[in-house]
Amino acid sequence: MKYLQDLDWRYAAKRMNGQAVPVAKLENIKEAIRLAPSSLGLQPYSIIVVEDAALREALSPAIFHQPQVKEGSALIIFAAWKDITEEQVDAYLANIAATRNIPVEGLGDFRKMILGAVSGKTPEQIFQWNARQAYIALGYATAAAAFEQVDSTPMEGFSPEAVNRILSLEEKGLSAVAVLALGFRDAEKDNMARAPKVRRPSKALFTHYENELATA
Numbered sequence: 001m002k003y004l005q006d007l008d009w010r011y012a013a014k015r016m017n018g019q020a021v022p023v024a025k026l027e028n029i030k031e032a033i034r035l036a037p038s039s040l041g042l043q044p045y046s047i048i049v050v051e052d053a054a055l056r057e058a059l060s061p062a063i064f065h066q067p068q069v070k071e072g073s074a075l076i077i078f079a080a081w082k083d084i085t086e087e088q089v090d091a092y093l094a095n096i097a098a099t100r101n102i103p104v105e106g107l108g109d110f111r112k113m114i115l116g117a118v119s120g121k122t123p124e125q126i127f128q129w130n131a132r133q134a135y136i137a138l139g140y141a142t143a144a145a146a147f148e149q150v151d152s153t154p155m156e157g158f159s160p161e162a163v164n165r166i167l168s169l170e171e172k173g174l175s176a177v178a179v180l181a182l183g184f185r186d187a188e189k190d191n192m193a194r195a196p197k198v199r200r201p202s203k204a205l206f207t208h209y210e211n212e213l214a215t216a
């Protein structure tokens with residue numbers, strides 16, 4: 001399976017070689033992010049793409065000087081919504097109505113359901129819920145990069161406060177939850193490029209419950 005080979009090929013690159021990710025590949029990775037599923041379909045996040053070298057340099061201390069920030073050619077910042085407002089829900093419903101060519105009035109029950117799910121949660125619970133959705137998009141981006149033979153590094157090693165400040169995210173009701181650096185590996189400088197992938201064996205990771213019951 002080509003896609004399994006690609007997923008095995010990918011690793012979290014620690015050093016990149018400065019080569020720019022071609023526009024078409026970056027566009028495909030963005031499209032994979034756009035296609036990621038999310039709870040209720042809300043996509044409660046914004047995706048910020050930073051290719052500008054000066055802005056990546058400014059972000060570098062906020063991302064703890066991880067070399068991929070400057071050695072890659074693009075950063076994708078997954079910023080979760082801090083809240084889910086009625087306006088955001090209505091914009092989503094308007095999109096459904098327009099895309100599927102149905103009257104928005106017919107979505108009243110769905111609207112109530114979404115707002116009901118939101119009203120039962122604290123602001124922190126809503127943010128964490130949104131952040132979980134953003135991580136699904138991060139997973140899609142990481143896989144899509146591998147399919148494009150583009151190297152990537154998913155990153156939590158950064159200061160959300162500092163990234164938020166530099167990109168003015170709080171003012172927009174957002175907070176950075178994950179960063180993906182994109183570029184091409186520097187296999188000479190990066191020891192991890194040659195390191196075998198460490199994963200738990202299938203037997204340790206997966207439990208097939210019918211089998212468990214049969215042997216109980």
Ligand SMILES: Cc1cc2nc3c(=O)[nH]c(=O)nc-3n(C[C@H](O)[C@H](O)[C@H](O)COP(=O)(O)O)c2cc1C
Binds near residue numbers: 010012013157178
């Ligand atoms: C959410 C998340 C955050 C991560 N944060 C960092 C990071 O800040 N810096 C880094 O070099 N690698 C980071 N990694 C990479 C992991 O260490 C790496 O994916 C893991 O060790 C498995 O190795 P592999 O992806 O190279 O196969 C992160 C991975 C994930 C999924």
